[in-house]
Amino acid sequence: MNNPSVSTGTWYRAPWEQTTSTTANGLFNWLSVKYGAMTDSRAFCPRCGEPVPDRTASDDDSGHDPLRPGADVDLCDACYFEGFEFVDAPDRIDVRVCSTCGAVHRGRRWLDVGAQDYTDIAIEEVSEALSVHVDVSDVAWQVEPEQIDPNTIRMHCYFTGTVRGTPVEEQLTVPVRIARQTCTRCGRISGDYYASIVQIRAEGRTPTSEEVERAKVIANRTVADMEATGDRNAFVTEMSETADGLDIKVSTNKIGKKIAYKMTEEYGGTVNDAETLVTEDEDGNGVYRVTFAVRLPPYVPGDVIDLTDDDGGPVLVTSARGNLKGKRLSTGERYEASYEEGNNPDARKLGDRSDAVEATLVTVEDERAIQILDPETYQAKTIAKPANFDPDADTVPVIKSRAGLHILPDDG
Numbered sequence: 001m002n003n004p005s006v007s008t009g010t011w012y013r014a015p016w017e018q019t020t021s022t023t024a025n026g027l028f029n030w031l032s033v034k035y036g037a038m039t040d041s042r043a044f045c046p047r048c049g050e051p052v053p054d055r056t057a058s059d060d061d062s063g064h065d066p067l068r069p070g071a072d073v074d075l076c077d078a079c080y081f082e083g084f085e086f087v088d089a090p091d092r093i094d095v096r097v098c099s100t101c102g103a104v105h106r107g108r109r110w111l112d113v114g115a116q117d118y119t120d121i122a123i124e125e126v127s128e129a130l131s132v133h134v135d136v137s138d139v140a141w142q143v144e145p146e147q148i149d150p151n152t153i154r155m156h157c158y159f160t161g162t163v164r165g166t167p168v169e170e171q172l173t174v175p176v177r178i179a180r181q182t183c184t185r186c187g188r189i190s191g192d193y194y195a196s197i198v199q200i201r202a203e204g205r206t207p208t209s210e211e212v213e214r215a216k217v218i219a220n221r222t223v224a225d226m227e228a229t230g231d232r233n234a235f236v237t238e239m240s241e242t243a244d245g246l247d248i249k250v251s252t253n254k255i256g257k258k259i260a261y262k263m264t265e266e267y268g269g270t271v272n273d274a275e276t277l278v279t280e281d282e283d284g285n286g287v288y289r290v291t292f293a294v295r296l297p298p299y300v301p302g303d304v305i306d307l308t309d310d311d312g313g314p315v316l317v318t319s320a321r322g323n324l325k326g327k328r329l330s331t332g333e334r335y336e337a338s339y340e341e342g343n344n345p346d347a348r349k350l351g352d353r354s355d356a357v358e359a360t361l362v363t364v365e366d367e368r369a370i371q372i373l374d375p376e377t378y379q380a381k382t383i384a385k386p387a388n389f390d391p392d393a394d395t396v397p398v399i400k401s402r403a404g405l406h407i408l409p410d411d412g
Contacts, residue, residue: 045076052076077164086170087159088131093176095125098183100190103232110183110232119145122153122176129174136161136168151178185232194237194249195289196256200263202296203344207245211267211296218262219248222255253290260292268321268343269296297343299324302354304399304406305347314350314399314406329406330384356397356408364391372396374405381405 043052052074096105097118103110104121113121123143132139139161146154153176160169182190200207200215207215219236226234237249250256260271272295275288297320299305305326306314313330324337324345337345362371362380370385375398386407389396397408 043074045079046074047079048076050076050078077166080164081166084133084163084168086133086136086161086163086168087157087172088133089157089172089174090129091174093122093125093129093174094179095121095176096179096181097121098186099180100182100186103183103185105181105183110185112232118178119147119153122155122178125176126155126157126174130157132159132161133163136163138162148175151180152176153178183232185235188251189235189237192237192249194251196250196253197289197291198248198250198256198259199291199293200246200248200296201244201294203269203298205298206243207296208300211263211300212241212246214266215246215248215259215263218266219250219255219259222258222262223250226255253288256290256292260294263294263296266321267296267300268319269294271295296320297324299343299347299349300352302352304329304350304352304355304401304408305345306350306401306403308346308348314401314403315347316408327409329386329408332386332388332409350401350406351399353397353408356399358395359398359405360395361393372398372405372407374400376400383407 044050045052095118097103098105098110101112103112105111122145126143139159141157141159143158144156146156148154155174155176157172157174158169159171160167162168198215198219200212202211216239219239223234223236233251234255235251237251238247239249240247248256248259250259257273260273263269264271272293274291274293276291277286278289279287281287299317299320301318301320303317304314305317312328312333312335315326315328315335317324317326319325320343322343323339323341324343326335327333328335337343357375359375360373362373364370364385365382366385368385369382370389371380371382373379374381381404383405386409388409389407398405399408400406
């Protein structure tokens, strides 16, 4: 058998050898005729082999990754659009909503959104979940919500844009399901959770109704201020009046501390705190409940006290913050307790402004004394004329003690 690679008759030349040139340029000329000039550099689609338009230098700098052979930018339009996805969307979106307060769960926490309905929430969730292909420019979209039932909203989305100079559009529908649950905060409130107790008490007396009501206002305002900063762990669990004062249970130790010190800032007194171990967290660290015991001063503005071993006469208390301060009823002079005495000087309470009664002014004897009728015996009594006394008054407010009658100044 003849070797098929050897001809027994005429010798044939390779095609490039049949040109008029016998030089090495023959091969180049033949390839140029067959495939085009070698100097005409062209790119081909790595998937189908069809030529693709030349890429300019700006194309190379606009996101092409040379380490990704066969990337979309190297494909022809037919192959590119064959696998092109304009919008990537989930099959369904679940939105967790607190059925009590309306908060929405996002990420790893609950957020207060203040929504009356959840259509806007559904739109926001869809906006976060959808993604558009990076090659698309001039993207525009709109959404039309369709309420199916109280817990389901269909979001009909319409997209338009341009990619590779070609207008593209897409329509899709994403169902949003509202899952009604209970947030951490509402769960704690319904379970009467608290981390701190503030006890409002007073030294040697019961807190006044004004002090109790003010403590309630301070507690609610403190929580509101912390909520305004986004603290969802801030709430008042319970406020209960007791025979000794007021107990306030709050959600965090920080809130309890703020309430306690705000009370002493306004009314004076002291704060003592005590920790109680209640449990351990997941890391084995102790979780403590803190009790803040507020002790308000023994005297309040408006009290009339008789100081022990003091010959200056009764004092009308004007302030109990820091050292006790007041005004002497007999002379109108200012009084302040020593640092050692603080807000609790050795004294006996004679009464307060509510105990004052009107006594008839009989006469002004001189610049130092006046005469009034005792409101109990109706006998004329001569007492010291207080400072800022109105000689034209018909009656004056007085309080009675073992030392006699004392006129209370109108300005306290």
